[in-house]
Amino acid sequence: MEYNKKTKLYNNLKIAIAINILVLLLYFGLFYLVKSKNDSELAVSISNLNNLQSIQDSYSGYHTALTETVGEREKLNSLMVNKRTAAVFIEDLEKLAKHSGVEVTKTVSVEKQVPQANENMLVFNVRAKGSLRDVFYFTLLEESMPYKTRFKKIVLSSGDISTNSDLLSIAGGKGTSQTKESPWVGEASFELLSYINE
DSSP: OHHHHHHHHHHHHHHHHHHHHHHHHHHHHHHHHHHHHHHHHHHHHHHHHHHHHHHHHHHHHHHHHHHHTHHHHHHHHHTSBOTTTHHHHHHHHHHHHHHHTOEEEEEEEEEESSTTOSOEEEEEEEEEEEOHHHHHHHHHHHHTSSSOEEEEEEEEEESOTTOOHHHHHHHHSOOOOOSOOOOEEEEEEEEETTBOOO
């Protein structure tokens, strides 16, 4: 009986050890699962944080670029003409005429580039009257305005074309004409390509 008791005790001890080992294995298995899940969630969180950091860095770079280029963008915008700023362009033409010493008349029309096109083109017809030197100078100033233009026609004409002193004056900057200059007329027709129809 004692032998059965010892065997029974021994069997109970083996079962208890097996249960403890099984519990221990389950504990380590669960610990490993929780740790690996936490590690993967941590890796995803770190990846998301790195993505957010790169987005923040990109935003900071864009913000810096935008603040550093404010002046340049304003200059570019000032070279574009729309319905609100067309009056400024016309005022610029009038300032050039005043600076050149010519009388100027102008017509402005909005025309379609091609009959089927949706885009309209701003077309200017400018007529300047004055001495040959002043009219020619005004024409040069018109062509060198900081707007993208396409000149279709430039004509210089006078009732008396025999005066060569103005041509010498334009070429060399010195004129010695003693006679009264006859009025010259310069006509220019151009499209304003930097016009935005908005």
